[in-house]
Amino acid sequence: MKLPISTDTPKGFLISVLVIIALFTLSTLFFFYVYLPSYTNHGESITVPDLEGIHMDDIDDFLVKRNLRYEVNDSSYSEKYEPLTILKQYPKAGSKVKEGRKIFISINRVSPPTVPVPELVDRSLRNAEAVLKSNELNRGQITYKPSQFLNLVLEVSQNGEVLKPGDRINKGSVIDLVVGDGYGKSNFDAPDLVESDLENARFIILGSSLEIGLITVEGDTSNSKIIVTRQHPAAGEQVKIGDAIDLWISPEGYVGTEGDEEDEDI
Incomplete structure (x- = not known):
């Protein structure tokens, strides 16, 4: 490129150098702030939707149509949701991501895991309730039976069937208790x-x-x-x-x- 300014004098040479620096700076700024952002869709982002509770059959409506991908990387169980519904996601809902970003999801298992029936007989009702909760079981109906021991657990059952310690039942099951009424024989x-x-x-x-x-x-x-x-x-x-x-x-x-x-x- 021939510069319009003579470089035969020191002043002309200095002006030529400054012009070259200015052109280089402008070219660099144009590349990084105009060309590159337009080529890579810089600044464009997609808001990650809330997937919790969504069934896997409906996942396409929430991700694929938003130009996002997904991958199932975990499964667990929650009685709160139906089988094959989404329990967790990463990135979390509301995050800003690029098009084509992969969303990792955890889904609810089809069958709940089983747990052993804990030892509850001869425990107090309050203690038995705490043990049930720690084992992810639910306390159901309480039936009182004549006994001099008030609120002492006498029997454990599910759907009318007496349970023994160690019997396997589904996590989240409802357990009924028979307890003493404190008004047994005087x-x-x-x-x-x-x-x-x-x-x-x-x-x-x-x-x-x-x-x-x-x-x-x-x-x-x-x-x-x-x-x-x-x-x-x-x-x-x-x-x-x-x-x-x-x-x-x-x-x-x-x-x-x-x-x-x-x-x-x-």
Whole structure:
């Protein structure tokens, strides 16, 4: 290219250099901000639609018609949606992406996975409900049955069929519970606590809706295994809910002598 300005003088040469720099700069700006964006559709984007809950049969209406692609990369289960509906997506709904972008989706399984029935019998109703929830099971109907133990789980069933711990059922199943009403027979046999350790005796007493009465210590109980040697009322005697059970405790193998007993409330 012949420049219209003479380059024979220093001034003319300088002007020629500046003209060349300006032309190069303009060409660069034109390439990056005019030609390249138009060639690559720069600035044009597509808003990713919300696919959650959409059935796979309808996916084309939400993606293909928007010039987007998709790929199933995972499957899980939710009782909230029908089988083969979309549970998750990436990129998330509302994201701006280029044409032809692949959307990764997770779909709901046709059959729910199974889980074992947890051990619920002899648990409190509140505890059983927590265990069911942690195992992704639902508590159904509660039926009360005469028992001196209020809200103690007595039986577990599904659709009228009694379940045993370990039986496989679908995740999300509804489990019915039979629990005690707390109004069983007013009198019942006192539990046998003799030769039980103290902690186990406490557990049995409280679990039987009884109270812990006076505890009498016999002998030196430090650094020894402590067991129940006597109780009142005795095992098998009639008691009612709320009655107190007095205990005599001593080191295992202790042989007492007259006059060495002392009473101590623990």
